[in-house]
Amino acid sequence: MQEALTNVLKHAGARSADVRVRFRRDALEVEVTDDGAGAKPGAGGFGLVGMRERVAVHDGELEAGPRSGRGYRVRAVFPVEAVTAP
Numbered sequence: 001m002q003e004a005l006t007n008v009l010k011h012a013g014a015r016s017a018d019v020r021v022r023f024r025r026d027a028l029e030v031e032v033t034d035d036g037a038g039a040k041p042g043a044g045g046f047g048l049v050g051m052r053e054r055v056a057v058h059d060g061e062l063e064a065g066p067r068s069g070r071g072y073r074v075r076a077v078f079p080v081e082a083v084t085a086p
Helices: 003-011 047-057
Strands: 017-023 027-034 061-066 073-081
Touching: 003 017, 003 047, 003 061, 003 073, 047 061, 047 073
Parallel strands: none
Antiparallel strands: 017 027, 027 073, 061 073
8 A cells, every 4th residue: 555655756747645544354454545537547567567566465455546626545455364353
């Protein structure tokens, strides 16, 4: 997700970015959103490809794409064993 924040600084022209970490019963979720211009059509690069590969190594899933309105969102979800209360 460091790459997502790097992309905000290098490409988005954003005024702000939010990072959210959620600990769910069955997963760890990390989300980076910004209010920038988003990716330019046809923009090349390997940032998202690399993120997707690194998340997949840990059996996770990555979603990335423009937000409705303005901005971009990258979200990774990593499965964990269910946590039960003692």
